[in-house]
Amino acid sequence: MFNTEFIAFDSYAPPRVVTNDDLSKLVDTSDEWISSRTGISQRHISEGENTSEICIKVAEGLLKKSGLAPDEIDLIIVATITPDFATPNTACLVQAAIGAENAFAFDISAACSGFVFASSIADKYIKSGMCKNAIVIGAETLSKIVNWEDRTTCVLFGDGGAGVVMSRGERNCYLAEDMHSDGSLGLRLTGGETKVRNAYSAPEEADRRYLEMDGRTIFNFSTKRVPASINILLDKAGLTIDDIDYVVPHQANSRIVEVVAKKLGISMDRFYMNIASYGNTSAASIPMALAQMDREGLLKKGTKLVITGFGGGLTWGSALIEI
Ligand code: ACO
Numbered sequence: 001m002f003n004t005e006f007i008a009f010d011s012y013a014p015p016r017v018v019t020n021d022d023l024s025k026l027v028d029t030s031d032e033w034i035s036s037r038t039g040i041s042q043r044h045i046s047e048g049e050n051t052s053e054i055c056i057k058v059a060e061g062l063l064k065k066s067g068l069a070p071d072e073i074d075l076i077i078v079a080t081i082t083p084d085f086a087t088p089n090t091a092c093l094v095q096a097a098i099g100a101e102n103a104f105a106f107d108i109s110a111a112c113s114g115f116v117f118a119s120s121i122a123d124k125y126i127k128s129g130m131c132k133n134a135i136v137i138g139a140e141t142l143s144k145i146v147n148w149e150d151r152t153t154c155v156l157f158g159d160g161g162a163g164v165v166m167s168r169g170e171r172n173c174y175l176a177e178d179m180h181s182d183g184s185l186g187l188r189l190t191g192g193e194t195k196v197r198n199a200y201s202a203p204e205e206a207d208r209r210y211l212e213m214d215g216r217t218i219f220n221f222s223t224k225r226v227p228a229s230i231n232i233l234l235d236k237a238g239l240t241i242d243d244i245d246y247v248v249p250h251q252a253n254s255r256i257v258e259v260v261a262k263k264l265g266i267s268m269d270r271f272y273m274n275i276a277s278y279g280n281t282s283a284a285s286i287p288m289a290l291a292q293m294d295r296e297g298l299l300k301k302g303t304k305l306v307i308t309g310f311g312g313g314l315t316w317g318s319a320l321i322e323i
Contacts, residue, residue, distance in 0.1 A: 039254025112311025
């Protein structure tokens with residue numbers, strides 16, 4: 001069995017910043033409501049760049065930072081619920097744009113757990129010896145599936161992307177994981193539904209274009225499942241929360257993280273948060289936080305992190321990684 005190391009981090013957010021005050025001109029809301037209920041102050045919204053274009057910028061940055069040539073990449077995974085096309089997948093669009101001719105490339109769909117699940121898949125390809133260098137990206141243009149007239153959802157989400165290069169190395173840096181799904185609650189958080197409409201079927205109901213969420217159920221699910229998952233993860237690794245330098249949670253809502261912190265018996269400053277600047281970017285949020293931590297010099301060799309994702313599916317999962 002081989003070892004997996006993390007060798008580069010990068011992120012990209014579309015330049016257009018939309019503040020809470022900007023949103024209060026579109027829907028009946030206020031900076032006070034959004035900040036106090038969610039911790040979000042602003043988000044980046046695409047003015048046309050699609051998910052693949054965001055991913056390509058991230059992949060180009062990752063090649064530069066890792067020093068790898070495009071033909072050394074043998075796996076590209078993109079986690080997204082907002083791909084440009086049903087097919088080709090986003091990862092193939094990235095492969096073509098960066099000239100990674102030796103890579104095989106596919107997308108996975110697990111909403112806000114997408115990056116955690118995708119990094120787990122890449123780890124297995126590397127540990128089995130099948131791949132040496134993987135680009136793993138989480139990216140979304142959630143703005144295209146948000147109903148901009150629905151104040152209960154449009155204030156929560158943002159656009160962006162980020163990723164990592166995971167490579168065969170000397171040290172094992174993907175130390176433990178804990179992954180789950182509960183499809184029985186799946187319809188409490190949906191991102192569009194396309195009915196079967198063909199020569200033999202003409203359903204009366206219209207397709208549902210937009211993201212719809214039972215916020216209270218998702219809040220309760222997250223605050224119950226995330227601390228339990230982190231505890232299972234630490235048990236598997238034979239560590240305690242005191243051994244962890246930072247918990248990097250999916251950036252859904254500061255209030256969810258406050259409850260998780262309380263249940264784990266640790267203070268909020270052990271969690272890395274950047275939700276104030278980006279909102280909830282689903283699959284992109286954890287790698288965007290990692291890339292920002294890297295820019296801030298927080299990711300030193302030996303730093304231990306718990307990454308924990310939760311959301312649509314419903315899905316949730318945590319991984320223990322060492323830089
Ligand atoms: N501005 C002003 N008022 C608002 C807004 C808004 N943007 N949105 C809702 N309200 C109102 C409601 O209409 C309601 O008014 P009412 O009492 O007169 O009916 C009141 O505020 C309270 O609404 P609630 O929905 O009860 O507010 P709550 O405190 O539950 O907060 C929130 C809502 C922020 C969505 C919360 O439930 C939450 O964070 N849920 C989790 C969301 C999440 O984590 N999603 C992650 C997964 S996303 C993914 O996987 C793609």
